[in-house]
Amino acid sequence: MLEIKNLHVKIEDEGTEILRGLDLTVPTGEVHAIMGPNGSGKSTLSYVIAGKEDYEVTDGDILWNGESIVEMSPDERAAAGVFLAFQYPIEIPGVATMTFLRTAVNAVRTSRGEEELSVADFMRVVKEKSADLNITSDMLKRPLNVGFSGGEKKRNEILQMAMLEPSLCVLDETDSGLDIDAIRVVSEGVNRLRGPDKAMLVITHYQRLLNYIVPDKVHVLSKGRIVKTGGKELALELEETGYSEFVDEAA
Amino acid sequence: MADAAHKFTVLRNPAEEGFLSAFDTAARDLPGTDAIASARRSAMDTFRRLGLPHRRVEEWKYTDLRARITAAFPASDDNDAAWQAVEAALGPMKSVDAIRMVLIDGNYSPQLSAIEDIGEVVRVASLSQALDDACFADMHASLSTVPAHDTTVALNTAMMRDGIALHIAAEPTRPLHIVHVMKAADETSSTVRNAISLADGASATVIETFVALEEAATQVNTLTHVGVGAGSRLRHVKVQAENMQTVHLGTWAVELAPAAHYEALQLTVGGAVTRHQIYLRFDGADAKAHLNGAFLQRGKQHCDSTLVIDHVHPGCESRELFKGVLDDEAHGVFQGKIMVKPEAQKTDGKQMSQALLLSEAAEFSSKPELEIFADDVVCGHGATSGAIDEDLLFYLRARGIPEKKARALLVQAFVGEAFEIVDDNEELHDALMTIAANWLSGDH
Numbered sequence A: 001m002l003e004i005k006n007l008h009v010k011i012e013d014e015g016t017e018i019l020r021g022l023d024l025t026v027p028t029g030e031v032h033a034i035m036g037p038n039g040s041g042k043s044t045l046s047y048v049i050a051g052k053e054d055y056e057v058t059d060g061d062i063l064w065n066g067e068s069i070v071e072m073s074p075d076e077r078a079a080a081g082v083f084l085a086f087q088y089p090i091e092i093p094g095v096a097t098m099t100f101l102r103t104a105v106n107a108v109r110t111s112r113g114e115e116e117l118s119v120a121d122f123m124r125v126v127k128e129k130s131a132d133l134n135i136t137s138d139m140l141k142r143p144l145n146v147g148f149s150g151g152e153k154k155r156n157e158i159l160q161m162a163m164l165e166p167s168l169c170v171l172d173e174t175d176s177g178l179d180i181d182a183i184r185v186v187s188e189g190v191n192r193l194r195g196p197d198k199a200m201l202v203i204t205h206y207q208r209l210l211n212y213i214v215p216d217k218v219h220v221l222s223k224g225r226i227v228k229t230g231g232k233e234l235a236l237e238l239e240e241t242g243y244s245e246f247v248d249e250a251a
Numbered sequence B: 001m002a003d004a005a006h007k008f009t010v011l012r013n014p015a016e017e018g019f020l021s022a023f024d025t026a027a028r029d030l031p032g033t034d035a036i037a038s039a040r041r042s043a044m045d046t047f048r049r050l051g052l053p054h055r056r057v058e059e060w061k062y063t064d065l066r067a068r069i070t071a072a073f074p075a076s077d078d079n080d081a082a083w084q085a086v087e088a089a090l091g092p093m094k095s096v097d098a099i100r101m102v103l104i105d106g107n108y109s110p111q112l113s114a115i116e117d118i119g120e121v122v123r124v125a126s127l128s129q130a131l132d133d134a135c136f137a138d139m140h141a142s143l144s145t146v147p148a149h150d151t152t153v154a155l156n157t158a159m160m161r162d163g164i165a166l167h168i169a170a171e172p173t174r175p176l177h178i179v180h181v182m183k184a185a186d187e188t189s190s191t192v193r194n195a196i197s198l199a200d201g202a203s204a205t206v207i208e209t210f211v212a213l214e215e216a217a218t219q220v221n222t223l224t225h226v227g228v229g230a231g232s233r234l235r236h237v238k239v240q241a242e243n244m245q246t247v248h249l250g251t252w253a254v255e256l257a258p259a260a261h262y263e264a265l266q267l268t269v270g271g272a273v274t275r276h277q278i279y280l281r282f283d284g285a286d287a288k289a290h291l292n293g294a295f296l297q298r299g300k301q302h303c304d305s306t307l308v309i310d311h312v313h314p315g316c317e318s319r320e321l322f323k324g325v326l327d328d329e330a331h332g333v334f335q336g337k338i339m340v341k342p343e344a345q346k347t348d349g350k351q352m353s354q355a356l357l358l359s360e361a362a363e364f365s366s367k368p369e370l371e372i373f374a375d376d377v378v379c380g381h382g383a384t385s386g387a388i389d390e391d392l393l394f395y396l397r398a399r400g401i402p403e404k405k406a407r408a409l410l411v412q413a414f415v416g417e418a419f420e421i422v423d424d425n426e427e428l429h430d431a432l433m434t435i436a437a438n439w440l441s442g443d444h
Helices: A042-050 A074-079 A097-111 A119-132 A137-141 A150-164 A180-193 A233-241 A244-250 B002-007 B014-029 B034-050 B083-095 B134-141 B151-159 B390-398 B403-422 B426-440
Strands: A002-011 A017-026 A031-035 A055-064 A082-085 A092-096 A168-172 A199-204 A217-222 A225-230 B099-104 B122-126 B164-168 B176-182 B188-198 B203-212 B218-228 B233-241 B247-256 B261-268 B273-282 B288-297 B302-311 B317-326 B331-340 B348-357 B363-372 B378-386
Touching (some): A017 A042, A017 A199, A042 A055, A042 A168, A074 A097, A092 B390, A097 A119, A097 A150, A119 A137, A119 A150, A217 A233, B083 B426, B151 B218, B151 B247, B188 B233, B218 B233, B233 B403, B233 B426, B261 B426, B273 B288, B288 B302, B331 B348
Parallel strands (some): A031 A217, A082 A168, A168 A199, B099 B176, B176 B203, B188 B218, B233 B261, B288 B317, B348 B378
16 A cells, blocks of 8 residues: 655755645555646656655655655655656667666566576567567667667566566656557556556546546645545546646645 | 087977987888888977877877876787687677777787688788889878877878788678787886778778786877778777877878768777877768777776868768866877868858866867868867756656666766667667776776
């Protein structure tokens, strides 16, 4: 279970507080969506869960399965099962996608006390999971995300998620920049990973993605706090009314 | 003139005195014809006049040799070593399948070399043989691409004792590997002159690797003369993995015939002070030269790559990509000069130098120079230096890769770009990547 309690976060070296007493609970086995206007703190929340150093937690806590993760390094969090699918996956020239995947998988396995995968086993798993996501072997040979289209980058994120077997998945605007076919492929990839042992947090600006990844709950984030929580129908309401209600209310 | 000379007191440092007296002692025994002996004397006269280059010599402003070389080390006659020790020193480079020529302390070692099975394709000679051979002697007597005031080259000409001469007539099936091993356990110098000439239409890979068996302070002065015939192709690789006490002065003097294709790569992990010079001249139209370099330095290591590319004929292409990784107080230098003469229309010249600084005290000096006298050319240069990108690091760590490993991966990726020039030779490419990886884990 993910428990976020009274979380206050500011950008390091700047005074502005971005998350201002955020409370959120996502039980294992559920998918929750976070929706909100631009600038409400959605991406900050995803980065803070993953452990980006530019953000400072000034108050509150983030617990994953009862254990606080705020003092953990990003790689320790990954080993503990945290995975962030980036809104803007980073391009790394000179590192082949396959090399990167294998390094990551084996690093995580080692930290979890599991044996490293042999080259043959690794190749078998990659082949299987990349086929599900229409990722070609040519893409895997190319440098990480370099020259990938928006859709290819997002599919590559989901492949990493599948390979690293996380238990807490945070998807940050995974639908941004995708056409409807790409959203379908990515969503199917995400849905395959749903399960009773996993918690998922889907961060999105638009309701569209939630037609494909149907959430158990929807939360509205505004000005750094959760201001409303409801079922999946809340997303449809927001699509009708927009976010003005919350922006005005908070202002 | 004699009067004028008396008006000046020439102040020489002990190293300069040492080189002069070493030459006086050794001159009679050094190999070569009368013409070579005369070239040696004239080179030493230049050295006597100018001494070691220092910071007021523009080309040496970042690498003050007069301050850094304080004694002239004696040469050695040794040419033998235990192969196992050489193999261990070669590290990853031993896995590169090649025709092998070994120099121990700068002296050709036939017993450690493996030059069988090359028949008519390649003619191999030691320098002492080559100096009497019409096919090489000219290359040693005249170095038209090198400026006369380069006294490190003058010292090489005056003192060259041995080396490898290769005349490549066709396309050898394996790379040719010149292995230069410093074996000496105390202060020793090596002065080596190699020559590589490719007949028209030939194609080859030549690798020069420099390693040391001991931690002794040594001085290595090496010059390779390269002549690439019309339409031929040479891939020329240098690996400098000597110990951290070595002063390494290396020069490549390169002449390219029409439509020749020259690909060069220099990797440096060793040395206290390393200076790599490439003087390259296009002697015909439509030739191409791609020069890449990677230097990984730490502690107080100093590595200087200085290139002079002379476009004399139309339609030639030059590319340079030099990547430096600098930790602690290491200092990297890149000087790249591209000259385009009035006749060299349609020249395409591009240059890039990039440094990754791993510590606050590491330093990178970059000096690009373009001298363009033709009006229809495309030339450009760029230089960057900076720390590891934190966003890249976060991405890798968010995928579970621990910080140290993530940094190593990014550094390898950074220098790896320079190695792409040889990525069709998997063995060689892997060896270079492994050398970089070993450096990162602190093994060099």
